[in-house]
Amino acid sequence: MTLVASSRRSFLRSAAVAGAVATAGFAQQSERRPNEENEVQLSQIHGPSEQKESTPGPFLPEDRRVGFAIVGLGRLSLNQILPAFGSSEYSKPVALVSGDRAKAAKIAAQYGINGSAIYGYANYEELAKNPEVKAIYIVLPNGMHEEYVVRGAKTGKHILCEKPMATSSKEAEHMITACKQAKVKLMIAYRQQYEPHNRALRQLVTEGKLGELRGFVSSNSQQEGDPAQWRLKRSLSGGGCLPDVGLYCLNAARFLSGEEPSEVMAQTWQPKDDLRFVEVEASCSFSLRFPSGYTATCTTSYDVHKSQFLRMEGTSAWAEMSPAFAYHGNKLKWSHLDGEHENEIAPQIEEKDQFALEMDHFAECILEGIEPKTPGEEGLRDHRVMEAIYESARTGKRVKL
């Protein structure tokens, strides 16, 4: 059985032909490959029973890569996104937008970004004049996404926006419209949809290895500390654990099945005596019913030791990622009856930088004029479900979508 393509490129190609995948927003991909003229592939020296080696790349030369402006220099930018350019094939960082010029200068020095390409929030629109910038990556607090996507779209640059897309479906709709009007691409940074273990699991599902899909069980939870952080302020975050980490469960329940939910039941918990949870929920559990009978049962918390997993239950097998949703160290296992024994099978899948894969997908969309697999509409769908979750928790009633 072939779980996932060995290179990200062939993953894109196979995605293009998988009809079921298209329902999750996967666009048609071209067959040409950037920089094929510089590809070097070596012969296989190992026996045919060994895993094939592949040569990474071919990497696009610096001067042909898609230049990104990174907007916001918080922990995600510094700890994950900027380092990811080092294993990118088609992308490079060329500009920084930050409210802290001194910090931005240090970062620019580390990543070889020209000191003249540091911008503040006030002169953000000057990105329009920087021809090196082809894409803007919004890595700001959720409550600022709408403004910076809309302002960014007006510069004529393509927009990659972190998840959650916004703080409401109304904002999300506005962002989609603004990008359409400006004729720029809009992609939401659902990194897990580009991550190899998730791709392999999606393939198990589409190949029918689990039988018919019936259940999805998941938790994505962690222990928040500092009560002063923006994630705990409603105006900046739009909510507590649900839009931040719970969103991964929700999106995976949709993405991995290719189905859209029709009913929601949910509960939230907001303790009265905890300074961290004055404005937002500490935890949330929700159950999604899909038309086929497939059901997702999810829980998320900001007051639990980091706990990240998902399990998919089909009529003839189950599959599990534990951890799931992690930046590093995701593991996949599935289990079915093989002859007389239940066999647990763990495909050994090489870790790839998810942010590099995600940015390279957007770069490729720009280079080849195709639509992203996770466009604004993908983010909008999640916002509509999250609004139903909050409504059900508030009313204590089942909510139809």
Added chain:
Amino acid sequence: MTLVASSRRSFLRSAAVAGAVATAGFAQQSERRPNEENEVQLSQIHGPSEQKESTPGPFLPEDRRVGFAIVGLGRLSLNQILPAFGSSEYSKPVALVSGDRAKAAKIAAQYGINGSAIYGYANYEELAKNPEVKAIYIVLPNGMHEEYVVRGAKTGKHILCEKPMATSSKEAEHMITACKQAKVKLMIAYRQQYEPHNRALRQLVTEGKLGELRGFVSSNSQQEGDPAQWRLKRSLSGGGCLPDVGLYCLNAARFLSGEEPSEVMAQTWQPKDDLRFVEVEASCSFSLRFPSGYTATCTTSYDVHKSQFLRMEGTSAWAEMSPAFAYHGNKLKWSHLDGEHENEIAPQIEEKDQFALEMDHFAECILEGIEPKTPGEEGLRDHRVMEAIYESARTGKRVKL
């Protein structure tokens, strides 16, 4: 850290002193131990860094053991319960009650049960006249539990009844009253409460290894086949997957935390075109809210490949059993930050026959005149929660307990 006591006896003793455990219904145990006079313990020959060896038993001689009448010779009796007597310390099978005399005779021959101690359902009350029988183990379809517990109590024998206790809380209340009036003990066969991995997990919780408990996530699901089996007939089963396998999730959420739920939200699924699910639900997901903020998110199905796990989430660690609820092969793992790394810790716990442990607990209660840890009241509590689950699924509303 000491996870669980190495012998079941010392487990009982430690349970007796753990106050938190008492909330889950654990009774005071005596300090005397049956058959101590025949105990043989050997010196330790291995180094102190090795796990200590212990000698099993001391087994009670046959003639001092508690004799059980097994009522019902279905798969649970034949595949699990009768073989379990082989590793029991205090129990022995001495009578069979079955509607199929030829089958009962074969089984009696295998297990050394006297041919004269085979009874039918009509002459079930004749057990009263068999002095070898001290306990009756009801292993019938759920819908017959009430009748056979009530009739059994009248024989003056103590009653061990399989889970679910009944098909309604009303029946359960009646059964409790009947046994009280007859002055016989009533225990519900929650085998997992006697199983070593569950005991070790319960101990992790009570020792605070997980911090404060916040979440419980679990699935107990399997793929039913034969549409003609009694589990799929409402009058015999009282429901579908929920009272049969989902009950394990519910009971574990209560037992492992020592808390009782206050609110329920739930959904069930009963496909229209599946012959198996004409009378009962195929799947059910439910969310339990407990007063402390602890939340249980559970799913159960009769139309999914066997999938059995539970995860407990605390403020500083998580713990997982995968599989959980199984007759064999349960595994426990927990994870916390230790210095700079998250450490996943897998205690290597020797498998014990859960049915032997459960029956020996009841035997000991009878021998020593103490109350079972899982009395009728424990089963009644679960029935009340299950009724709330069905109500929430039917009304689409949150239900308070």
Added chain:
Amino acid sequence: MTLVASSRRSFLRSAAVAGAVATAGFAQQSERRPNEENEVQLSQIHGPSEQKESTPGPFLPEDRRVGFAIVGLGRLSLNQILPAFGSSEYSKPVALVSGDRAKAAKIAAQYGINGSAIYGYANYEELAKNPEVKAIYIVLPNGMHEEYVVRGAKTGKHILCEKPMATSSKEAEHMITACKQAKVKLMIAYRQQYEPHNRALRQLVTEGKLGELRGFVSSNSQQEGDPAQWRLKRSLSGGGCLPDVGLYCLNAARFLSGEEPSEVMAQTWQPKDDLRFVEVEASCSFSLRFPSGYTATCTTSYDVHKSQFLRMEGTSAWAEMSPAFAYHGNKLKWSHLDGEHENEIAPQIEEKDQFALEMDHFAECILEGIEPKTPGEEGLRDHRVMEAIYESARTGKRVKL
């Protein structure tokens, strides 16, 4: 793929037809099955994608079982062998031979053995007069095996002897001759050859799942404590870690491959300042070369924290048991390329009592008049290899077999 038969009986049948297995001494089995007339098998109620349930047994009625006399009441008898009768199908304990009559009386009381069937070493031969005793199980220090097998054979009872068979190949030869002359069966208690995970691994090998077998790597080591124990006295043990725990590696290297070694290189270590190792080696590493090029690289120690594993390397896959050789908790995993990924596969195999399986095999041999799969000759082969190991360690030279 079918790894192992679900019942031990069908394992015997499949063993009978597997030619490769025959080279390891597997005898032809009859097709009749003891107590078939009392077999009860239930219908399958689960879907076909679930593992089949099987009913244990059919257990032979007590009065038709093979009665064993247990000779020696040390930790192996008390902690493993006597409790194993509880899950045995064809065997029962009927007599005890011990130098400590009080201890024997306590044990007899626990296991329902008649007080008149307790013997001392001096009147051991009186077993001849006890018609209930059909088999004698020798569980004495190694240095006493020869005497008690030879004396036992003269009683006309069949002999099951613990491993290592003796303290030298000369003794082993004498024991074989004595049993042949007395026309009694002689079996060596290689429990791992009857253990389900080992059987499944043997089947992977014979089915070619690993390709051609090339390598075997293993350790079986533990930390000894009490310097006064008999295992550390050469006259009683015949050696240190090698004949006791290292023998498992050696026997598995032979049994799992079906090949016999032709060359040996080895080293031993006996520290000068450790009271435990005045007479015997503390550790030993050895390398066995087999004619096909298959090589076993093994290590064993009495001065290491319990460490038990084996790995088999074939041309297209590897397989591992970790732990291996354990009384409980053995696990099997194998790994091969499946499509684009290396898949690690863990068959979920239910634990069975190895001593029950082993004793039942011997009981069946007696009941049906067939030869044991692990006869005296199997033990003799291991002694010859162990003598070559010691010779190589002493001379520092490769030794041919």
Added chain:
Amino acid sequence: MTLVASSRRSFLRSAAVAGAVATAGFAQQSERRPNEENEVQLSQIHGPSEQKESTPGPFLPEDRRVGFAIVGLGRLSLNQILPAFGSSEYSKPVALVSGDRAKAAKIAAQYGINGSAIYGYANYEELAKNPEVKAIYIVLPNGMHEEYVVRGAKTGKHILCEKPMATSSKEAEHMITACKQAKVKLMIAYRQQYEPHNRALRQLVTEGKLGELRGFVSSNSQQEGDPAQWRLKRSLSGGGCLPDVGLYCLNAARFLSGEEPSEVMAQTWQPKDDLRFVEVEASCSFSLRFPSGYTATCTTSYDVHKSQFLRMEGTSAWAEMSPAFAYHGNKLKWSHLDGEHENEIAPQIEEKDQFALEMDHFAECILEGIEPKTPGEEGLRDHRVMEAIYESARTGKRVKL
């Protein structure tokens, strides 16, 4: 317990103070850190029970990084080393040396290397004139190492040489002398000594978590295919599986213990009918005795499905890496008695690019004027042991070192 430092820098600092580590050749490190002036560290927003986040780097700006010339564009350079620069902190590729100019041009285009910095083997010495080149990384067939290290040293550039260092200890000695005379640093590319799981295991050993070290068991094996490859030609490789993959076992046995072996016993296997093994051994097993009684038992093969693990056995615990030696996906686990249970503990260690860590160590040595932890002498020691291994295999006798 703290297993490993979270950043590679603090690892170097902790290494500097660990006396035991010094025996494996670890040099004193300065306290200053390149580019500290550009470091940005963010506050911790998660609770104290969560793993701390750290910001990578600070990365040195391109113009202050150490420029490497990569000599040889085979699979190791293309698949591992060149991509590793993307996650390097202090290193950059600035020149290529190859016999295939067209291939080199393609690679240069991908990695942003100036087309004028491509050299052939004949004009290799012209590297001397390229001021961007500070270090030469020799990634040629083993038989060419001596020539290219010696010629490279004469250019005045520092030399990083792939393992095995050479094809004989004599060559290795010559290389050391040549670099000393040229006053350039010489480091052997033992990537595993820089890999985080190995570092964590080394720390477990030095902290005494395993008790006293007694045993090391390991295999590093794979299935070779193409018989025409240079690894199978003795003049280019110096041997078969032993110097290529078996060397990892040997080096780990030394590095992880900090001890040097005193005696060797070994066997090799070279099948007569296999075209791949006309010149070199297919497999080799060897046993190393160290003065303390610690023993390493290793096996390596070119005719086995990829199998890579190591286990260390101490007096009170064992530790295992499985896989070990891999480019990606190494896993660490250790096991000891904790209270009443054996606990298997799996530290969750984030994967880091081993080649980046190794090259950055060399870059830091150059930038700060310190000695590499794995100098030429480290490679020389392994060659002396490998020569003893081959001698023992040839003579069938134990060889003293």
